[in-house]
Amino acid sequence: xxxxxxxxxxxxxxxxxxxxxxxxxxxxxxxxxxxxxxxxxxxxxxxxxxxxxxxxxxxxxxxxxxxxxxxxxxxxxxxxxxxxxxxxxxxxxxxxxxxxxxxxxxxxxxxxxxxxxxxxxxxxxxxxxxxxxxxxxxxxxxxxxxxxxxxxxxxxxxxxxxxxxxxxxxxxxxxxxxxxxxxxxxxxxxxxxxxxxxxxxxxxxxxxxxxxxxxxxxxxxxxxxxxxxxxxxxxxxxxxxxxxxxxxxxxxxxxxxxxxxxxxxxxxxxxxxxxxxxxxxxxxxxxxxxxxxxxxxxxxxxxxxxxxxxxxxxxxxxxxxxxxxxxxxxxxxxxxxxxxxxxxxxxxxxxxxxxxxxxxxxxxxxxxxxxxxxxxxxxxxxxxxxxxxxxxxxxxxxxxxxxxxxxxxxxxxxxxxxxxxxxxxxxxxxxxxxxxxxxxxxxxxxxxxxxxxxxxxxxxxxxxxxxxxxxxxxxxxxxxxx
Ligand SMILES: [Zn+2]
Numbered sequence: 001x002x003x004x005x006x007x008x009x010x011x012x013x014x015x016x017x018x019x020x021x022x023x024x025x026x027x028x029x030x031x032x033x034x035x036x037x038x039x040x041x042x043x044x045x046x047x048x049x050x051x052x053x054x055x056x057x058x059x060x061x062x063x064x065x066x067x068x069x070x071x072x073x074x075x076x077x078x079x080x081x082x083x084x085x086x087x088x089x090x091x092x093x094x095x096x097x098x099x100x101x102x103x104x105x106x107x108x109x110x111x112x113x114x115x116x117x118x119x120x121x122x123x124x125x126x127x128x129x130x131x132x133x134x135x136x137x138x139x140x141x142x143x144x145x146x147x148x149x150x151x152x153x154x155x156x157x158x159x160x161x162x163x164x165x166x167x168x169x170x171x172x173x174x175x176x177x178x179x180x181x182x183x184x185x186x187x188x189x190x191x192x193x194x195x196x197x198x199x200x201x202x203x204x205x206x207x208x209x210x211x212x213x214x215x216x217x218x219x220x221x222x223x224x225x226x227x228x229x230x231x232x233x234x235x236x237x238x239x240x241x242x243x244x245x246x247x248x249x250x251x252x253x254x255x256x257x258x259x260x261x262x263x264x265x266x267x268x269x270x271x272x273x274x275x276x277x278x279x280x281x282x283x284x285x286x287x288x289x290x291x292x293x294x295x296x297x298x299x300x301x302x303x304x305x306x307x308x309x310x311x312x313x314x315x316x317x318x319x320x321x322x323x324x325x326x327x328x329x330x331x332x333x334x335x336x337x338x339x340x341x342x343x344x345x346x347x348x349x350x351x352x353x354x355x356x357x358x359x360x361x362x363x364x365x366x367x368x369x370x371x372x373x374x375x376x377x378x379x380x381x382x383x384x385x386x387x388x389x390x391x392x393x394x395x396x397x398x399x400x401x402x403x404x405x406x407x408x409x410x411x412x413x414x415x416x417x418x419x420x421x422x423x424x425x426x427x428x429x430x431x432x433x434x435x436x437x438x439x440x441x442x443x444x445x446x447x448x449x450x451x452x453x454x455x456x457x458x459x460x461x462x463x464x465x466x467x468x469x470x471x472x473x474x475x476x477x478x479x480x481x482x
Contacts, residue, residue, distance in 0.1 A: 253462075358405075381421070
């Protein structure tokens with residue numbers, strides 16, 4: 001852990017929340033040098049790249065670009081070239097010279113102390129434990145805008161008291177890690193303010209060589225199973241993760257981690273990744289276009305996805321295939337089967353196989369509860385026999401690929417719970433299991449220059465990091481095991 005970062009975090013504990021935020025931001029700006037955390041496994045390594053991003057959901061490659069390019073300009077050092085001095089509360093009093101003006105007289109240092117709300121605690125109990133008067137409590141409750149929120153205190157939450165010479169100057173009610181209410185003494189009682197924190201985003205990097213399984217390698221590279229799953233989903237159109245993974249396959253990714261007070265609280269997006277499967281390297285870049293839509297693209301701007309997923313439901317077996325000469329099980333007459341039946345338990349979610357607009361959502365005699373989706377290029381997909389149609393799915397509504405549109409059932413003419421799925425091009429039924437699926441829409445021409453710029457930076461970053469990490473992994477294994 002970077003020494004400067006830790007010092008600033010320690011300092012931050014002594015300041016009100018907003019100061020802590022300023023410090024956190026300052027520390028991440030200063031400490032752009034890479035923090036290297038060796039993994040347990042010699043083949044799997046990850047690093048963290050502290051960044052100054054402030055919001056997980058809006059962070060994009062544009063921000064990453066800024067950080068990565070500026071990271072290159074900052075010397076690799078744990079000492080800040082220009083330490084940012086916190087505001088008055090943190091300034092030391094002058095100790096020499098003729099000028100005896102002491103800033104502390106004008107801006108006295110508040111001593112902050114934190115106490116946990118215990119089971120069965122009341123506010124007045126906490127106040128008397130803290131040797132604060134009932135009168136002070138009443139002033140906070142009566143004069144401040146958020147006084148009533150203090151009635152909601154629950155065990156496990158915290159209250160932070162700020163005193164000067166024993167007198168209460170401020171109080172923070174910490175509802176959870178991200179939300180608190182701050183009360184500040186004024187001449188006319190207390191004023192209050194709701195403070196909502198945004199986690200800090202840091203960029204991290206992982207690389208691994210697969211020896212046993214994908215998830216095993218992911219875990220050794222410091223990824224949660226969920227992150228490994230997300231990585232696999234990016235490449236799911238090009239790599240068969242069930243049958244096709246081999247020992248020696250490698251992956252390499254840059255992703256976001258969310259931090260609060262120096263502690264990791266979750267993951268953000270995977271920003272770029274490569275996956276080498278049986279000698280072929282696939283590359284994916286996360287890009288948010290000018291309309292705010294985010295997706296993964298190959299370095300030349302093609303979508304990583306197809307416009308349709310082959311199978312819109314997790315099924316147990318295919319109970320009936322596309323067959324134009326089938327004898328119908330109920331009517332015992334020759335009736336073509338113009339779709340595929342996927343047997344699955346009642347209630348299994350059914351997903352839109354591609355982006356489109358709902359053309360019909362309702363009941364039809366043989367199909368029971370059915371949804372038709374109109375897609376570009378005159379393609380229509382049909383999802384029949386649903387136990388129920390998902391909430392909000394009705395004619396004219398736009399749906400995204402993978403969005404749940406309903407649930408498996410056996411309404412209409414069905415002998416058991418299954419999804420009857422059809423794929424129609426220009427009104428002609430095609431076999432959903434074999435029809436050639438079109439590629440998803442590539443990146444618009446207008447986006448290409450911005451996209452290319454970010455792609456270059458990201459891929460260089462990936463390449464450089466994986467090179468460094470693998471080299472150091474080999475060094476480590478030489479030293480420690482041979
Ligand atoms: Zn069917």
